[in-house]
Amino acid sequence: MIINILHLLILAVLFGFPAQSQENSGPLRIEITEGIIEPMPIAVTQFLAENAGAEAFASQLTDVIIRDLAGSGLFRNIDPSAYIGSISNFNAPVSFPDWKAINAQALITGAVNLTSDNQMVVKFRLFDVFGQENLIGLQFAASSQSWRRMSHKVADQVYARLTGEDPYFDSRVAYIAEEGPKSNRKKRLAVMDYDGANTRYLTGSEDIVLAPRFSPNAREIIYTSYETGVPQVFLMNVDTLSRRVLDSERNMTFAPRFSPDGRNVVMSLSNGAKSDIYSFDIATGQKLQLTDTAAIDTAPSYAPDGSQIVFESDRGGGQQIYVMSANGGSAQRISFGKGRYGTPVWSPRGDMIAFTNINNGRFHIGVMRTDGSDEKLLTGSFLDEGPTWSPNGRVIMFFRETQGSVGAPSLFSVDITGQFLKMVPTLTFGSDPAWSGLLE
Amino acid sequence: MTCIKIGMTLACVLALTACDDFRGNNSGMNGNGSGVDPSLTDVNNPMSVGYFNQTIGDRVLFQVDQSILTPTAISTLDGQVSWLLENTNFTTKIEGHADEQGTREYNLALGARRANVVRDYLVSKGIAPNRIDIVTYGKERPLAVCSIEECWSKNRRAVTLVATGLLD
Numbered sequence: 001m002i003i004n005i006l007h008l009l010i011l012a013v014l015f016g017f018p019a020q021s022q023e024n025s026g027p028l029r030i031e032i033t034e035g036i037i038e039p040m041p042i043a044v045t046q047f048l049a050e051n052a053g054a055e056a057f058a059s060q061l062t063d064v065i066i067r068d069l070a071g072s073g074l075f076r077n078i079d080p081s082a083y084i085g086s087i088s089n090f091n092a093p094v095s096f097p098d099w100k101a102i103n104a105q106a107l108i109t110g111a112v113n114l115t116s117d118n119q120m121v122v123k124f125r126l127f128d129v130f131g132q133e134n135l136i137g138l139q140f141a142a143s144s145q146s147w148r149r150m151s152h153k154v155a156d157q158v159y160a161r162l163t164g165e166d167p168y169f170d171s172r173v174a175y176i177a178e179e180g181p182k183s184n185r186k187k188r189l190a191v192m193d194y195d196g197a198n199t200r201y202l203t204g205s206e207d208i209v210l211a212p213r214f215s216p217n218a219r220e221i222i223y224t225s226y227e228t229g230v231p232q233v234f235l236m237n238v239d240t241l242s243r244r245v246l247d248s249e250r251n252m253t254f255a256p257r258f259s260p261d262g263r264n265v266v267m268s269l270s271n272g273a274k275s276d277i278y279s280f281d282i283a284t285g286q287k288l289q290l291t292d293t294a295a296i297d298t299a300p301s302y303a304p305d306g307s308q309i310v311f312e313s314d315r316g317g318g319q320q321i322y323v324m325s326a327n328g329g330s331a332q333r334i335s336f337g338k339g340r341y342g343t344p345v346w347s348p349r350g351d352m353i354a355f356t357n358i359n360n361g362r363f364h365i366g367v368m369r370t371d372g373s374d375e376k377l378l379t380g381s382f383l384d385e386g387p388t389w390s391p392n393g394r395v396i397m398f399f400r401e402t403q404g405s406v407g408a409p410s411l412f413s414v415d416i417t418g419q420f421l422k423m424v425p426t427l428t429f430g431s432d433p434a435w436s437g438l439l440e
Numbered sequence: 441m442t443c444i445k446i447g448m449t450l451a452c453v454l455a456l457t458a459c460d461d462f463r464g465n466n467s468g469m470n471g472n473g474s475g476v477d478p479s480l481t482d483v484n485n486p487m488s489v490g491y492f493n494q495t496i497g498d499r500v501l502f503q504v505d506q507s508i509l510t511p512t513a514i515s516t517l518d519g520q521v522s523w524l525l526e527n528t529n530f531t532t533k534i535e536g537h538a539d540e541q542g543t544r545e546y547n548l549a550l551g552a553r554r555a556n557v558v559r560d561y562l563v564s565k566g567i568a569p570n571r572i573d574i575v576t577y578g579k580e581r582p583l584a585v586c587s588i589e590e591c592w593s594k595n596r597r598a599v600t601l602v603a604t605g606l607l608d
Contacts (some may be wrong), residue, residue, distance in 0.1 A: 208577075229575065230576075255545040275552060275553075299545045386544065405586050
């Protein structure tokens with residue numbers, strides 16, 4: 001079953017809560033700094049099923065919310081066996097001392113209701129336990145098919161309220177699903193929820209496909225395919241799967257990315273001798289050459305305001321990262337550390353650039369400011385490659401390939417402090433992840 | 441079955457029809473009258489693809505992150521030139537490849553550069569440009585799969601595929 005997840009309507013309604021006594025305290029807030037982060041202990045209580053139909057969903061919803069929040073590395077869910085109090089009525093006043101006693105900084109309660117036409121209502125509240133304050137009361141309504149999205153939306157609300165930052169859980173990832181031996185790898189274009197659920201394959205494995213990227217509204221994907229015999233950038237509609245080659249001429253094109261407004265695609269075009277960066281107007285098909293050197297210019301990525309492009313080039317002798325105007329012209333090198341630098345990606349916040357660094361036979365994912373300062377390597381292995389930013393610019397997903405004849409790639413994520421590295425589950429080997437923006 | 445799947449051009453010889461159609465290249469090697477001719481697989485026949493692949497040598501190797509032709513490579517390509525000048529009914533497709541020690545996009549560009557260096561050399565020695573098509577595979581089609589130099593050196597290659605028929 002394919003859930004057309006992009007066309008779901010999720011209604012959110014705010015609701016109040018009877019006032020309870022409040023102690024004066026600062027806002028409950030986890031400060032995300034460069035230092036070591038101690039996860040905030042929280043209690044996500046089992047969501048209550050308000051009718052029989054909702055029972056099948058209540059635990060699953062709760063589990064997804066817990067996995068989202070704990071998986072961010074910023075929160076630690078307190079095991080229910082430590083609970084003193086319990087939540088048996090969503091609307092009953094909360095006994096804060098019970099939750100203070102187990103040092104729960106935040107308390108999340110919820111309830112699920114399923115109507116006969118499979119419409120689901122998910123209600124939840126977020127409490128500041130020590131401030132004795134109801135921070136959020138909200139309900140979502142949608143088809144029960146989208147229960148996972150509703151779970152992510154609840155977790156997003158909690159994350160945003162407690163961090164003061166934009167959330168990222170209700171998002172998708174396009175990637176390349178890989179199967180078979182290293183000498184005969186089969187690749188398919190796939191999309192999934194950010195946490196690995198709801199995988200959907202968009203192509204077969206007849207032709208090599210590489211490096212998909214979402215359009216800003218996640219309705220379209222650009223990727224490289226060998227369908228015509230040479231690598232060429234294709235534009236695909238995610239819903240209908242209709243696709244077309246972007247460049248009407250038979251050039252080798254690769255490494256595409258959308259402009260922030262979704263109107264242009266910037267990518268490499270190779271005539272063999274050299275690879276230059278071009279921008280393509282999707283509507284008109286017009287292309288504009290942005291670089292013109294004898295070098296390899298590739299892996300372009302727009303700044304979120306669309307004014308600049310970061311890319312890699314070996315024009316200086318080795319593979320390094322440069323920034324230029326979105327209209328082309330002179331470029332400024334920004335990478336000066338040890339080794340080679342490639343696959344730069346501009347953060348959605350605009351403040352950082354993620355990259356792949358190759359040094360002494362090891363591959364690293366790292367971040368630097370847009371002027372190249374404050375470089376920090378976050379990972380290292382035989383082969384870490386291809387960073388992509390979470391919608392809020394807090395987390396980077398990439399792929400890690402193991403070495404040797406049975407080597408294979410898997411998806412990983414790491415936060416930009418480098419402290420929370422974890423594997424992202426996929427049904428097959430996975431590579432070339434591309435995170436969407438937050439879904440509408 | 442395709443030649444790419446097997447990863448050895450010798451296998452293409454044994455299944456030439458499949459090879460002609462490799463990667464669904466509509467405009468490429470779907471040659472006229474390119475049915476499997478037994479003589480094409482006979483390595484003792486100097487006009488055969490087998491002879492080209494094995495005796496002339498269908499590939500040249502490159503140093504790490506380089507696309508400069510080595511003296512050995514030039515010697516091989518000189519042999520390819522002589523053969524192609526004699527066997528004018530053959531067209532070529534040059535595949536450029538890279539080892540796994542590079543990022544995906546860069547390796548695509550590097551493979552293109554390697555294929556192009558071979559094309560330029562063949563053209564400079566008198567092979568008509570319209571007999572040559574190029575494609576890069578970057579690190580997508582390793583021939584050897586271990587993660588040491590012994591394998592990587594085999595993967596940093598440009599392979600000249602020959603087939604009867606015309607390119608567009």
